[in-house]
Amino acid sequence: MAGSSKGYLNPELVRALQQGKTFEEWLDGKVPGVDYGRISADQAVRSSTRALSREKGKGVRHQHEGNEETAAAHGIAIVRFYEDNNITAADPEVIRPAFLEMTKAVLHRKVPEGFPVRAVIATEHERVWRLPEDYIRFRRAVITHEDGIFIERGKVYDLASVGGNILGLVNSGVSEGEVTKTKERIMRDINRRAQDGSTPGGRRRFGYLPQDPRTGRKVNEKLCPKEGPWAIQMKLWGMEGAAWKTIALRLREHGIKGATGKDWCGETVRQYLTNATNYGYRQIHGKLVVDRDGNPVVGKWDTIGTSEEWQFLCSLSKQRGAKTGSRLTNGGGKNPGPPEGRARKYLWSGFLRCGNIPVDAVCNTKIGGTRRPTKKDPDMHEYVCNELGCGGVARNGKEVDAHLEALVVAALEAKYKAVPKKVKKWEGSEILEELKKKKKTLTSKWMEGEIDDDTFYDLLPNLEDKIKGLEQDRAEHALSEAEDNLFSGWDRSRWYGDPKKKIPPMDLTQKRMAIGKIIKAVIIMPLPEGRSRKAPFDPNLLKIIPQR
Secondary structure (H helix, E strand, O other): OOOEEEEEEOHHHHHHHHOOOOHHHHHOOOEEEEEEEEEOOOHHHHOOOHHHOOOOOHHHHHHHHHHHHHHHHOOEEEEEEEEEEOOOOOOOOOOOHHHHHHHHHHHHOEOOOOOEOOEEEEOOHHHHOOOHHHHHHHHHHHHOOOOOEEEEOOEEOOOOOHHHHHHHHHHHHHHHHHHHHHHHHHHHHHHHHHHOOOOOOOOOOOOEOOOEOOOOEOOOOOEOOOOHHHHHHHHHHHHOOOOHHHHHHHHHHOOOOOOOOOOOOHHHHHHHHOOHHHHOOOEEOOEEOEOOOOOEOOOOOOOOOOHHHHHHHHHHHHHOOOOOOOOOOOOOOOOOOOHHHOOOOOOOOOOEEEOOOOOOOOOOOEEEEEEOOOOOOOOOEEEEOOOOOOOOOEEEHHHHHHHHHHHHHHHHHHHHOOOOOOOOOOOOHHHHHHHHHHHHHHHHHHHOOOOOHHHHHHHHHHHHHHHHHHHHHHHHHHHHHHHHOOOOOOOOHHHHOEOOOOEOOOOHHHHHHHHHHHEEEEEEOOOOOOOOOOOOOOHHHEEEEEOO
């Protein structure tokens, strides 16, 4: 599950300001600083079982508490807290929003609220950086001014000196290496246990009993007397050729829910019935675990069927259009973003919702597009609700697209055409100019022979590193400003394109991003009783939920 990030002013500072004190009075001569906390795996978020007994964010809260004690011991007042909860620092593709905000505040020596800061406190440097690029960014932020302080493990960590810098680089390299080694150890352990035929761990699967330490029973080792027969029945229905959605509907009719307590759908049925583990085999990244002779390793746990039945269901899954016959395990993807940011085939997929009331509540299922070619219109598509037990609404895709597109274009033009571009001041300009002057002065003195080569080449790298860090921050600021002004002065030529002005039309993803600025969702209401499906398109049956 995705993590969360936040930054907030010290509640004690907020109360002091509300009581009429000045920032300087609250500071009381202490060094202003920030506190950064991070944890890679918040079990209260990642585990549905542990979430029942664990407090969300407990790990970072404990870090903050320890950092406050450290701050008091060093005469530092924490102005702002930053935290990245349930976010790894070991993957360069994972963004840590609070880390980026914290380093920017330290670089400019002030938090967004305008209060000065120059110290950073963390429980240990691994909370702050695990990769070399993060260390370089953080170090530049701290040492840009001579007064920067970093405290970890209760002691001042020297980032400015050559020795301190070397140590930091070594630590970041070691951390990255340790991350790689840890991943390798985990995979070796998974493979060893798979080779032994040991029971696969993880969450309890439907049809199986949970772990019982008293008897030594492992999770997913023995079939559950209540759910096991239903798991076998699912397999039998599948062997008979029943559609995945039909099986899901039958389970719903009997009140049978999955291991997580959620209702079954066609896709979860398919994934369950094509999971090799339910038939005594193990797959890692889509490949069956085999022994030295190349034969599949048979597990030591109860199964719901034979290997032949599993192979049949996998073949059936492929015939029905699945990219892979079996379910892929030990290799999940990342959480998807919001609907407007994901590329789709049809413009309004994910924004549309079903407004049918099949029983006693609105269906509200997200609706996607489906190709419906005809002789007259080979490119025709429809937006159809595919929810089990509903199927209550369907609309001609081109008519929906044209109507809603016109509304969005008009709304975008009305909202953004008169909006001027915002120019946000970059706070580092004065510091950058000062550093460039120092570099120029240093170079002049060296060229005139006022300082020797050793001194020049000792001082120059540090200055250039600080300049590079600020230039990087300036570039990021410019990018952020461009994103903020993406829709300023907007007119319909951006949507449709204008050949005369050499403006290309927006692509599908750009249009969906624009739609997300105006519309949160569109509910497709069912046709009134007695109205034919061939009746003219009625835009009044589209209920628009605007963005606020």
